[in-house]
Amino acid sequence: MPLELSDDQARLLTVLFPQLNCLRLEQIEDVGSGLRILVRTGTELVACHRCGTASSRVHDRYWRRLDDLACGGRPVEIQLEVRRFRCDAPCCPVATFAEQVPLRLVRALPDPPVGQILVLGVDDFAKRKGHAYASLLVDMDTHRLVDLLPDREADTFAHWLRAHPGAQVVCRDRAGAFAAGARQGAPEAIQVADRFYLWQSLGEAVEKTVIAHRADLHDPAPEPDPLPGPVHQEQGEPDPSCAQATDQTTEDVPKEMSDGFRDILGRERRLVIRHTERYEAVQALQAEGCSLARAMALHN
Ligand SMILES: [Zn+2]
Numbered sequence: 119m120p121l122e123l124s125d126d127q128a129r130l131l132t133v134l135f136p137q138l139n140c141l142r143l144e145q146i147e148d149v150g151s152g153l154r155i156l157v158r159t160g161t162e163l164v165a166c167h168r169c170g171t172a173s174s175r176v177h178d179r180y181w182r183r184l185d186d187l188a189c190g191g192r193p194v195e196i197q198l199e200v201r202r203f204r205c206d207a208p209c210c211p212v213a214t215f216a217e218q219v220p221l222r223l224v225r226a227l228p229d230p231p232v233g234q235i236l237v238l239g240v241d242d243f244a245k246r247k248g249h250a251y252a253s254l255l256v257d258m259d260t261h262r263l264v265d266l267l268p269d270r271e272a273d274t275f276a277h278w279l280r281a282h283p284g285a286q287v288v289c290r291d292r293a294g295a296f297a298a299g300a301r302q303g304a305p306e307a308i309q310v311a312d313r314f315y316l317w318q319s320l321g322e323a324v325e326k327t328v329i330a331h332r333a334d335l336h337d338p339a340p341e342p343d344p345l346p347g348p349v350h351q352e353q354g355e356p357d358p359s360c361a362q363a364t365d366q367t368t369e370d371v372p373k374e375m376s377d378g379f380r381d382i383l384g385r386e387r388r389l390v391i392r393h394t395e396r397y398e399a400v401q402a403l404q405a406e407g408c409s410l411a412r413a414m415a416l417h418n
Contacts, residue, residue: 120147120156131155135187138196152193164203164217167398169210177202177214213386216395218402232264232282233257239289239312240296242270253296258289263414272298279303291315 123131128143135155142160146153163172184196202214237258242251253267253275267274276299279285288307290296292315300309311319328335403413 120145120154134189135194137187141198144199149195152195153189154195154197156197156199158199159201159217159219161217164201164215166203166205166207166210166212166215167218167395168212168215169205169207171205171207171210173203173205175204175206177204182219212391214391216399218399234284235259235264235282236285237287237289238264238279238285238307240275240300241291241312242293258287263410266410270295272296272302275299276303279307292319 123143132139141157145156163174165172179201182198182200187194202216205212235257239256239258242253245252251270253270255264257264272295280303285304285307288300288309289312400413
């Protein structure tokens with residue numbers, strides 16, 4: 119049974135865990151393997167991250183597990199309640215938004231442990247378009263980001279694999295660097311090409327083959343003339359009935375409603391809004407010096 123914490127008990131706990139003193143400590147529970155502490159931000163009014171309008175209308179709540187702490191040799195799991203608020207500003211495209219977690223708390227927590235990864239995915243990405251590349255590592259079983267490497271060199275990847283042994287399969291692109299890195303760092307792992315690159319290779323092979331045999335392809339037979347009908351539209355002339363239908367559709371959908379956050383019927387695109395919120399929250403944490411892995415672990 120969880121124990122409701124009094125003010126004094128909560129204060130005592132923040133002495134043990136000073137990184138939690140910006141939060142309201144609500145409950146503590148002995149879950150056998152360790153302790154679980156439920157915390158909330160306690161802020162009554164939260165500003166919409168898009169328009170700045172303060173709101174106290176809670177839309178829904180969800181729990182986010184923060185990284186474990188330890189007390190007396192027992193693991194302590196921190197469960198943070200995150201609330202979603204409604205934004206009532208009439209001109210704001212955001213209907214609901216999640217409150218931000220205090221940065222001090224995020225920065226005080228260690229990076230999430232990598233753990234045992236059996237199937238590891240690796241790919242590169244441009245830190246700036248066309249410029250410096252980095253690599254991201256993904257647990258292919260859980261689809262979670264595992265770590266980031268500062269470049270896409272074979273030695274860097276090999277070094278990471280040696281430090282985190284156990285990968286049985288490495289899923290990679292067709293470039294040589296990751297293949298060489300996997301051979302050096304995890305020689306026992308099976309290397310497989312990511313499905314995307316298989317499709318890409320297949321597409322390129324088909325294109326090459328078609329181009330090589332272009333001379334053998336005959337021009338298609340000309341299509342028969344269409345039968346003359348009572349209403350025959352000349353090509354290039356718009357059909358007035360179509361134009362009318364198009365105009366009608368345009369009139370039905372208010373332009374200001376069909377932005378990226380709402381569909382053409384004015385309905386909220388919840389997935390787009392949540393992804394945008396996650397992106398902005400992660401960007402904000404990164405701007406404050408928080409590592410990408412930690413920021414994404416919190417907002418995953
Ligand atoms: Zn707003």
